[in-house]
Each structure stands twice: as structure tokens, then as C-alpha cells.
Amino acid sequence: MNFFLVFQNKSYHKEKSGGYLWAPQKNEKGQTFHHWTDMKKVKKGDIIFNSYDTEMLSVLVAKEDCLERERPSSLDDLKLWHKDGWMILVEYIDLVRPINYKDYMEDILKLQGEKYAPFNKIGRGNTGYLFRVSLELAEYLFQILEDTNGITKTSLVLANKQIDIEIIEDLEKELKSTISLEQTEKELIVKSRIGQTLFKKALLKQGNKCRLCGVTDERFLIASHIKKWSQSSNDERLDVNNGLLLCPNHDSLFDKGYISFDGDGTILVSESIDMSTKVFLNINGTMNIDMNERQQYYMEWHRVNIYKPR
Ligand SMILES: [Zn+2]
Structure with a gap:
């Protein structure tokens, strides 16, 4: 590079x-x-x-x-x-x-x-x-970018959707070195937030609305990974098919496993949620989303590993 x-x-x-x-x-x-x-x-x-x-x-x-x-x-x-x-x-x-x-x-x-x-x-x-x-100057500028804007080289690589193997290898190395350096939790949170922002940007290009309701204000839309970020490979972390744009309400339900989706995109709602809570949280059994094959693959992972049927 x-x-x-x-x-x-x-x-x-x-x-x-x-x-x-x-x-x-x-x-x-x-x-x-x-x-x-x-x-x-x-x-x-x-x-x-x-x-x-x-x-x-x-x-x-x-x-x-x-x-x-x-x-x-x-x-x-x-x-x-x-x-x-x-x-x-x-x-x-x-x-x-x-x-x-x-x-x-x-x-x-x-x-x-x-x-x-x-x-x-x-x-x-x-x-x-x-x-x-020069490489030395680039490293220095990245340090300034990280200190002032929370932007790292990794996050820039994530921003570029067309990623080749070489860049992914760089990314892997950087992720490993991050772990060995034992950076503070705070720094890691900043990094994942930047990653989230860029992932969200890519998802917004496909549609700028909660997949389950009418929230369109970008400030409140959250780009969730269907297969958890921590469990995903580097490829999967960057794959927009592994993303679901949701409002804070629906994101929270999905993230905690109280809702998921079956193979044809129909919503699954945990039995542990009672009728009035469903109404107040704006979920009902007729909701569904369109999914392509890749999205179905990630959703199956969510159903098996995150979803709490009862
Ligand atoms: Zn929503």
C-alpha cells in the first residue's frame, strides 16, 4: 500500500x-x-x-x-x-x-x-x-487522525468496499497487533464505532429506512451485523449482506435475540414478549423482510445462535 x-x-x-x-x-x-x-x-x-x-x-x-x-x-x-x-x-x-x-x-x-x-x-x-x-509520515498522519478524529488505517480500509486479499491480510495483521498491544477498551470502542459508521454508509446506499418500520432519520438508524461482528471473519465483517439497518427499537430486539427472521423473511418473535409489549415495541407477526441468499445464510446463523424462541 x-x-x-x-x-x-x-x-x-x-x-x-x-x-x-x-x-x-x-x-x-x-x-x-x-x-x-x-x-x-x-x-x-x-x-x-x-x-x-x-x-x-x-x-x-x-x-x-x-x-x-x-x-x-x-x-x-x-x-x-x-x-x-x-x-x-x-x-x-x-x-x-x-x-x-x-x-x-x-x-x-x-x-x-x-x-x-x-x-x-x-x-x-x-x-x-x-x-x-513516506511510510514514516503516513504512520504519523494516521496517529494524528486517530487522536483527533478516531480514524484509523483499518477503518479506512473498511471504507473501501472493493477489498482485495492483500488489504485483508494487512487488516488481519493490524487487528492482531491491536490485541497484542492491549490497547484500552476505550480505544477499541472508538475503532469499532468508526467501522460501524462506514458499514452504515454502505448499507444506507441500499436503502435509508429501518427494515421493519418507517424510521428514516439517519441519525437513529443502526447498522447491525446479522452474524455478530466478534464471530465474523474479516470478509464477513465487511460484507454488506451481513448488515441490517434498523431503528434503535428494532435493533435492540434483534441484537438481544427477541426477534429474528425465518428463511423466507417472516419475523420470528420470542414467546417471552407479551402482547402489550409487542404493541409498544412496534412488532407484529406479519412483518417480513426481503433477503438474498447471502443474507439468508447470515440470518440462519442469527436464528441458531442469537434468537431466543421463548
Ligand atoms: Zn424500526
């Missing part, structure tokens, strides 16, 4: 809304520069820190290897460059608390390496687009 830093000033909002990074192959004089041609080095799963007006506002994960693509029409009014260019499709992960590079510049300059580095000797961003980030 490689790391980069992109200076996006003028193009940030347009590139973000389009979900990409774009750089020209040449300028009007036919010249080319490493901060453009380095786009070709970006591979699927690489991580790119952005800079907008001296602040990191987003962290980007490459969804594909770099592509040869003409300038998107939304960048036309910038009229700066040749049409032929390089494009990277990326997932933008926005920071709740932007990071001002200036606050960390002394350390950044020590860690950024000599060649093709993002900042000059006095700590100003170099003129150009994409710069290389």
Missing part, C-alpha cells in the same frame, strides 16, 4: 462531488511534472491525504488503479490544463475535525523524506498536485 498527499485547492469541491482525483498529462507548453505523472503510481487501496487551504479535510481511498481519462467537464471552467489526463476514482472520507498541517509541520518535515515530498523546507506546500508520502 502506498500513500500520497494531494493539494486540491481550486478543484476540491468539484472533485469531491464527482468522487475522483484528476490531473492533466501535460500543460499548454507540453511540459509534464512528477506531481502529475505520479498519478499513475496510485493503485487500488492506496490512501491519499488531501490538503485544502493548509488543512486536511478528507482522507481518500483509491477504488481503482489510476485510469487514463480526459478532463471531466465539471473542471472545464478552471481552463488550466490540457484535456488528456489521469484519473483516480476515490472514496472521500471527511474529517469531523480538519487537521491544520501547520500545527504539526516540525515533525512532518522530519518524516516526509527528501524527494517528491509535499512540503518545502519552510513548511509550505510545494506547488503541484500529487506528492509522495
Whole structure:
């Protein structure tokens, strides 16, 4: 996995809304520069820190290897460059608390390496687009991201839905090292919350409503794993089919095993819940959900291991 830093000033909002990074192959004089041609080095799963007006506002994960693509029409009014260019499709992960590079510049300059580095000797961003980030600098920036935003490298990998074996192996290693380091419970909770947020984001793309009732306010929707996170393999943890979007009420019932679903998606309700509780908790025997084959597989696990019929 490689790391980069992109200076996006003028193009940030347009590139973000389009979900990409774009750089020209040449300028009007036919010249080319490493901060453009380095786009070709970006591979699927690489991580790119952005800079907008001296602040990191987003962290980007490459969804594909770099592509040869003409300038998107939304960048036309910038009229700066040749049409032929390089494009990277990326997932933008926005920071709740932007990071001002200036606050960390002394350390950044020590860690950024000599060649093709993002900042000059006095700590100003170099003129150009994409710069290389040394492993040491990447580790340092991840530390800042974790301290300020609760974002870890693992959570960024989770954000990228198209995960290949190599990345999963990295993830496994990181999960193991987390355990051996005996990090505090608090840190682990932060990590799982971030994972939850990104998993939820993926689920919301499939439908933004509790699967059992009309709650649509995203703030109250919970992305539950059908097969418990702690019991799932890394693949299963990232599989959206292993997710169920529910309101707090229905999530609590499902999570504690008082409701589940049979093979054709009809709700199963624990006999231990009396009629009036059912009414107040908004559950009735006619409720059902659509499930594909993968979802049915996870649901069977839930029925066998979590559901309390009585
Ligand atoms: Zn609900």
C-alpha cells in the first residue's frame, strides 16, 4: 500500500462531488511534472491525504488503479490544463475535525523524506498536485487522525468496499497487533464505532429506512451485523449482506435475540414478549423482510445462535 498527499485547492469541491482525483498529462507548453505523472503510481487501496487551504479535510481511498481519462467537464471552467489526463476514482472520507498541517509541520518535515515530498523546507506546500508520502509520515498522519478524529488505517480500509486479499491480510495483521498491544477498551470502542459508521454508509446506499418500520432519520438508524461482528471473519465483517439497518427499537430486539427472521423473511418473535409489549415495541407477526441468499445464510446463523424462541 502506498500513500500520497494531494493539494486540491481550486478543484476540491468539484472533485469531491464527482468522487475522483484528476490531473492533466501535460500543460499548454507540453511540459509534464512528477506531481502529475505520479498519478499513475496510485493503485487500488492506496490512501491519499488531501490538503485544502493548509488543512486536511478528507482522507481518500483509491477504488481503482489510476485510469487514463480526459478532463471531466465539471473542471472545464478552471481552463488550466490540457484535456488528456489521469484519473483516480476515490472514496472521500471527511474529517469531523480538519487537521491544520501547520500545527504539526516540525515533525512532518522530519518524516516526509527528501524527494517528491509535499512540503518545502519552510513548511509550505510545494506547488503541484500529487506528492509522495513516506511510510514514516503516513504512520504519523494516521496517529494524528486517530487522536483527533478516531480514524484509523483499518477503518479506512473498511471504507473501501472493493477489498482485495492483500488489504485483508494487512487488516488481519493490524487487528492482531491491536490485541497484542492491549490497547484500552476505550480505544477499541472508538475503532469499532468508526467501522460501524462506514458499514452504515454502505448499507444506507441500499436503502435509508429501518427494515421493519418507517424510521428514516439517519441519525437513529443502526447498522447491525446479522452474524455478530466478534464471530465474523474479516470478509464477513465487511460484507454488506451481513448488515441490517434498523431503528434503535428494532435493533435492540434483534441484537438481544427477541426477534429474528425465518428463511423466507417472516419475523420470528420470542414467546417471552407479551402482547402489550409487542404493541409498544412496534412488532407484529406479519412483518417480513426481503433477503438474498447471502443474507439468508447470515440470518440462519442469527436464528441458531442469537434468537431466543421463548
Ligand atoms: Zn424500526
